[in-house]
Amino acid sequence: MYKIALDLALKSLMRRKTRTLMVIMMIALSLSGLLFLQGLYDGMVSHMINTTIRSDSGDISLYAKQYRFEKNIDYHIDDPEPIQAYLYQSEEINAYAVRLMQEGLVSTAHKSLGATLRGVTLEDERKFGDFYTFLSQGKFSFGPKNQDALIGFKLAEKLKVTLGSRLIFTAQDANGEINAIAFRISGIVKTGNLTIDEGSVFVSMETMERFLTLPNSATQIALRVKDESQIKSVQDTLQKKFKTLDVLRWDELYPLLIQMREMMNIFNWVSYAIVFAVAALGIFGVILMSILERMREFSIMMAIGTPYRNIRYQIISEAFAMALFGYVFGALLGWGFLLYTASVGIDLRYFEAGLESFGLNAILYADIRYYYFFQAFAAVFFATFLSVLWPLHVLKKIKPIEVIQGKML
Amino acid sequence: MKLINISKTFFPDSPKEVKALVNINLTFEEGEFTTLSGESGSGKTTLLNIIGGLERASSGSIFLDNLELTALSDEQMADFRLRHIGFVFQAYNLISVLTVRENIGFIMKLLRFDEVEIDSRIDELAVILQIEDILDKFPGQISGGQQQRVAVARAVASRPKLILADEPTANLDSKNSERLMHMLRTLNEKEHVTVIFASHDRYVLDQSRRIIVLEDGAVIEDH
Numbered sequence: 001m002y003k004i005a006l007d008l009a010l011k012s013l014m015r016r017k018t019r020t021l022m023v024i025m026m027i028a029l030s031l032s033g034l035l036f037l038q039g040l041y042d043g044m045v046s047h048m049i050n051t052t053i054r055s056d057s058g059d060i061s062l063y064a065k066q067y068r069f070e071k072n073i074d075y076h077i078d079d080p081e082p083i084q085a086y087l088y089q090s091e092e093i094n095a096y097a098v099r100l101m102q103e104g105l106v107s108t109a110h111k112s113l114g115a116t117l118r119g120v121t122l123e124d125e126r127k128f129g130d131f132y133t134f135l136s137q138g139k140f141s142f143g144p145k146n147q148d149a150l151i152g153f154k155l156a157e158k159l160k161v162t163l164g165s166r167l168i169f170t171a172q173d174a175n176g177e178i179n180a181i182a183f184r185i186s187g188i189v190k191t192g193n194l195t196i197d198e199g200s201v202f203v204s205m206e207t208m209e210r211f212l213t214l215p216n217s218a219t220q221i222a223l224r225v226k227d228e229s230q231i232k233s234v235q236d237t238l239q240k241k242f243k244t245l246d247v248l249r250w251d252e253l254y255p256l257l258i259q260m261r262e263m264m265n266i267f268n269w270v271s272y273a274i275v276f277a278v279a280a281l282g283i284f285g286v287i288l289m290s291i292l293e294r295m296r297e298f299s300i301m302m303a304i305g306t307p308y309r310n311i312r313y314q315i316i317s318e319a320f321a322m323a324l325f326g327y328v329f330g331a332l333l334g335w336g337f338l339l340y341t342a343s344v345g346i347d348l349r350y351f352e353a354g355l356e357s358f359g360l361n362a363i364l365y366a367d368i369r370y371y372y373f374f375q376a377f378a379a380v381f382f383a384t385f386l387s388v389l390w391p392l393h394v395l396k397k398i399k400p401i402e403v404i405q406g407k408m409l
Numbered sequence: 410m411k412l413i414n415i416s417k418t419f420f421p422d423s424p425k426e427v428k429a430l431v432n433i434n435l436t437f438e439e440g441e442f443t444t445l446s447g448e449s450g451s452g453k454t455t456l457l458n459i460i461g462g463l464e465r466a467s468s469g470s471i472f473l474d475n476l477e478l479t480a481l482s483d484e485q486m487a488d489f490r491l492r493h494i495g496f497v498f499q500a501y502n503l504i505s506v507l508t509v510r511e512n513i514g515f516i517m518k519l520l521r522f523d524e525v526e527i528d529s530r531i532d533e534l535a536v537i538l539q540i541e542d543i544l545d546k547f548p549g550q551i552s553g554g555q556q557q558r559v560a561v562a563r564a565v566a567s568r569p570k571l572i573l574a575d576e577p578t579a580n581l582d583s584k585n586s587e588r589l590m591h592m593l594r595t596l597n598e599k600e601h602v603t604v605i606f607a608s609h610d611r612y613v614l615d616q617s618r619r620i621i622v623l624e625d626g627a628v629i630e631d632h
Binding site: 004008011012015016296297301302303304307310399400401404 | 463491502505519
């Protein structure tokens with residue numbers, strides 16, 4: 001019996017090519033849209049987290065206790081070398097960067113703004129987070145005499161400075177004296193991390209140590225782990241090893257990012273639900289129509305004695321065969337969109353200012369995760385299942401002879 | 410087949426109530442070639458549908474041999490139709506995605522006839538009904554007269570005990586009507602299949618061996 005129904009389903013699909021292709025296309029396009037949207041949202045959040053990790057927090061950061069609350073260089077890590085030696089030999093750690101930071105006032109001839117002066121080693125930052133990729137103008141260098149500085153692009157805009165402009169940074173040193181130091185801007189960085197872009201000036205570690213009269217010291221040691229799934233265990237190990245320090249993960253340092261990710265997840269799910277509802281309605285509508293328009297045919301089959309279960313099996317087979325092909329084409333199409341967007345990105349430079357104010361890059365890159373395809377599979381088949389329920393219910397209740405005689409439908 | 414006190418009321422206990430059939434008592438013998446006749450609205454199609462189990466009687470019983478058809482469930486009735494009744498409808502009603510050959514063999518396939526037997530029966534019927542040339546065509550590619558002959562072939566293919574034909578000539582010209590009736594009569598004589606028509610076509614009535622005339626849902630003549 002079922003062989004006949006399956007045979008009839010295949011014949012029906014093959015001999016009504018336009019309708020079959022229309023349903024398959026509808027499913028494929030909706031599905032590829034779902035996949036693309038999901039990948040893009042995840043990509044946006046991943047990008048924000050990634051740039052924050054690369055530009056500042058690392059996977060884990062070590063601070064002297066109290067430093068994070070008071071931002072006072074009295075709470076610095078004295079002699080970071082043993083810590084560096086430990087991190088260097090640890091097999092779980094990929095890279096680290098030692099930083100010495102102080103808050104102060106950055107001034108031009110016309111304007112002054114509060115900012116953080118960050119003493120860094122460019123080579124360490126390069127290994128740590130490919131920091132040079134954030135350079136939007138100028139050189140990734142502090143000059144031959146370490147008298148140059150890199151500046152966040154938003155801060156440069158506010159101060160109305162460009163490459164080669166001079167800056168004066170004024171701050172309190174370790175002795176409590178107010179000191180000032182002059183730099184020339186050698187490069188402008190655009191990280192996507194608002195903390196950096198809006199309020200940071202980077203200088204060499206040696207210059208910073210001299211400026212603060214704080215040699216062989218650090219306020220932050222940020223590190224990257226080899227395996228992201230091991231972040232928590234590395235944190236626990238480091239905390240046990242360095243009990244006098246605060247050892248914090250990126251999500252503890254930037255709780256706002258987690259909130260943002262959660263918010264984006266909600267947004268993602270809402271959008272997904274809306275697109276899914278539209279797609280499901282589309283699938284529902286097309287499959288429903290394709291069944292309703294054949295009510296007469298099904299009625300004839302029932303009138304001449306075809307069991308209802310046979311017709312049910314035929315309808316389900318047809319719908320799910322179309323869903324399967326729709327899924328395969330949609331998944332391939334969506335995968336293509338995602339691959340392209342993951343590698344080339346979507347250029348939204350026209351909306352650059354707006355996106356940057358949210359810490360987003362003007363070029364959006366998508367993420368590709370395998371579970372998207374499982375979710376999409378479940379979504380398509382669930383929508384298909386829903387779309388056959390109503391027509392089957394209608395079919396079960398009709399009187400075939402009334403449909404044949406044109407009294408129904 | 411015995412029909413005992415068959416009545417059918419549409420929209421009972423409502424202002425739209427229609428008594429389509431009132432206490433019909435009839436007996437059909439095997440091999441009959443009978444027409445239910447009457448004006449439009451006389452109840453002939455309703456009676457045909459009740460005999461075929463496509464509609465339920467409001468009261469009364471139908472027996473075929475010792476089996477009470479009116480007591481069967483919808484599913485059992487569908488199975489009974491599949492095995493014992495062939496239908497020919499006014500508007501041909503072929504399955505559009507199947508070829509003529511597949512349409513004729515459809516019921517036989519449902520009944521799990523052997524493929525060789527199906528093919529041989531189709532070829533045999535195609536000769537009788539003169540549709541050999543259109544076996545691989547789809548219903549949409551053939552004329553109305555041809556479609557009706559295919560519908561007849563489908564109805565008789567599995568050798569049912571009973572053929573029920575509702576206005577089979579209504580959409581055919583006189584030439585095709587004559588040809589169809591001739592073929593049904595041949596099948597009736599050759600295969601002893603009982604044929605019951607619902608029709609007021611003069612030609613169908615002339616060809617019938619028994620005519621039952623209905624008026625306002627009651628039998629007024631049976632000869």
